[in-house]
Amino acid sequence: MDAVHIQTVIKDFLAERFDISADKITDNTAIRDLGLDSMMMLEVMLELEDRLGIKLKDLSMPANPMLRDVVALVERNQSAQKR
Amino acid sequence: MTGKNRDVVVTGLGVISPIGFNVAELLSSLQQNRSGIRLWESSALAKKLPAGIVDRDFAGEFTKLDLPYLDRCSQIAILAARQAAFDGGLEQFAEYGQRAGLFYGSVGGGVKTEHEWVRQFYVEQKQLSKPYTIMACMLNAAPAHISIRQQILGPVITHSSACTSSGTAIGDAYRAIRDGYLDVALAGGAEAALLPTFVALWGGLRALAEADPDDVGRSCRPFSKNRSGLVLGEGAVYLLLESRDSAMRRGASCYCALTGYGIASDGYHIGSPKADGQIAALREALRDAALAPEQIGYVNAHATATPGGDPIEANALREVLGGVPVSSTKAIHGHLLGAASAMELAIAVLAVHKSFLPATAHLDEIDPTCMLNHVANTPVFDHPVNHALSFSAGFGGTNVALVVSREDSLPGKAS
Numbered sequence: 001m002d003a004v005h006i007q008t009v010i011k012d013f014l015a016e017r018f019d020i021s022a023d024k025i026t027d028n029t030a031i032r033d034l035g036l037d038s039m040m041m042l043e044v045m046l047e048l049e050d051r052l053g054i055k056l057k058d059l060s061m062p063a064n065p066m067l068r069d070v071v072a073l074v075e076r077n078q079s080a081q082k083r
Numbered sequence: 084m085t086g087k088n089r090d091v092v093v094t095g096l097g098v099i100s101p102i103g104f105n106v107a108e109l110l111s112s113l114q115q116n117r118s119g120i121r122l123w124e125s126s127a128l129a130k131k132l133p134a135g136i137v138d139r140d141f142a143g144e145f146t147k148l149d150l151p152y153l154d155r156c157s158q159i160a161i162l163a164a165r166q167a168a169f170d171g172g173l174e175q176f177a178e179y180g181q182r183a184g185l186f187y188g189s190v191g192g193g194v195k196t197e198h199e200w201v202r203q204f205y206v207e208q209k210q211l212s213k214p215y216t217i218m219a220c221m222l223n224a225a226p227a228h229i230s231i232r233q234q235i236l237g238p239v240i241t242h243s244s245a246c247t248s249s250g251t252a253i254g255d256a257y258r259a260i261r262d263g264y265l266d267v268a269l270a271g272g273a274e275a276a277l278l279p280t281f282v283a284l285w286g287g288l289r290a291l292a293e294a295d296p297d298d299v300g301r302s303c304r305p306f307s308k309n310r311s312g313l314v315l316g317e318g319a320v321y322l323l324l325e326s327r328d329s330a331m332r333r334g335a336s337c338y339c340a341l342t343g344y345g346i347a348s349d350g351y352h353i354g355s356p357k358a359d360g361q362i363a364a365l366r367e368a369l370r371d372a373a374l375a376p377e378q379i380g381y382v383n384a385h386a387t388a389t390p391g392g393d394p395i396e397a398n399a400l401r402e403v404l405g406g407v408p409v410s411s412t413k414a415i416h417g418h419l420l421g422a423a424s425a426m427e428l429a430i431a432v433l434a435v436h437k438s439f440l441p442a443t444a445h446l447d448e449i450d451p452t453c454m455l456n457h458v459a460n461t462p463v464f465d466h467p468v469n470h471a472l473s474f475s476a477g478f479g480g481t482n483v484a485l486v487v488s489r490e491d492s493l494p495g496k497a498s
Contacts, residue, residue, distance in 0.1 A: 018147045039218075040151070040214075043215075
């Protein structure tokens with residue numbers, strides 16, 4: 001599963017659930033700037049677990065995460081699972 | 084504090100109800116006796132029942148970023164509160180600081196969200212809810228959202244005393260303004276619980292009316308010899324209350340004044356009313372308003388159309404108010420539970436403001452145990468009402484009476 005795929009899954013969910021158009025989101029878009037609060041972020045994480053079939057054990061992220069930070073979080077958890 | 088015993092006026096109304104989605108529609112339905120009782124059905128319940136249905140989905144009024152937190156109950160509460168504020172010429176309350184309050188009543192709060200989560204838990208074996216579910220179903224969700232949206236920064240309080248929930252909310256808002264703690268308050272209630280699980284709870288009580296076989300709109304018949312029970316409804320109703328001085332300062336027009344509040348409890352039985360508590364609440368409201376019984380020109384009764392409840396209330400009303408004209412408008416809007424007192428006080432406000440007596444619809448044959456000076460079947464127009472009283476009685480035994488009075492020191496509402 002590469003970064004582009006993870007990004008697509010996140011963007012699809014944000015569009016479906018919160019009406020946020022994919023073209024508004026870049027790697028450097030802060031999730032908070034899209035109008036998501038911490039509980040909505042939590043739902044994004046839970047949804048990623050379901051859609052990607054993974055378990056996110058390490059949820060640490062910078063204070064105001066950008067899309068690329070979420071992607072990095074997923075990749076970090078994936079590689080931890082493989083080890 | 085700016086002084087005690089200040090006069091309180093009603094400067095705005097907001098209504099989302101089975102008989103109107105704004106004040107003008109509500110007034111039109113009352114004056115034409117147009118019933119909002121329709122046939123309600125669910126695939127989960129074998130029986131179809133009459134209900135006071137708000138036949139609109141309001142989700143489109145909110146963004147998808149808002150909606151996870153907003154049960155239908157919160158949605159209609161937010162919209163009705165906003166209507167009341169706009170009607171009163173206000174949008175945001177931040178300038179009032181802690182001198183603006185919000186008083187809200189509801190029985191169930193986010194019932195739809197809560198029952199859906201219970202279904203997911205037991206049927207789908209989900210072990211965790213969505214992150215927002217607890218905040219969408221908690222009883223004080225709606226007033227919290229209104230406070231955030233309209234920057235109401237003083238007390239934001241939720242009342243829950245069954246069918247008097249919004250009545251006690253309005254009463255406490257009135258006292259807070261009268262006693263100088265607040266300048267302005269939104270007060271009212273909301274209920275949106277027409278779900279099979281909730282309806283079946285009332286069915287279990289054997290308290291619900293059957294659908295009238297000829298006209299479902301006639302299924303709720305308060306005070307009638309052939310009444311068969313209550314008809315559940317949904318809706319949200321808010322009043323904008325403020326001190327007369329505050330309204331004058333900003334040049335606001337008003338519907339009327341709120342002049343009396345009486346509250347008393349039966350101390351008797353969890354589900355059966357007692358006339359003593361009702362009488363005490365009615366007398367206290369008159370005393371608070373400094374009015375004699377004969378000065379009341381119209382009473383909007385609680386009268387849910389149950390066999391047991393109506394005669395007890397009729398007794399209490401006769402005892403305190405004698406021959407004052409009485410009606411129960413539940414005949415056309417049903418029982419709005421947490422919003423019932425606010426809905427019926429709004430109707431009393433319109434009776435004073437528009438000089439008419441709303442009727443009890445479908446009252447062809449009055450039950451001899453419910454004899455009162457009934458406004459039966461047809462509203463009475465061009466009938467000045469200087470003072471009107473709205474009465475509510477709730478499961479658990481809390482009784483509330485509120486009095487509104489003609490107000491001539493401020494410009495009247497145009498509509």
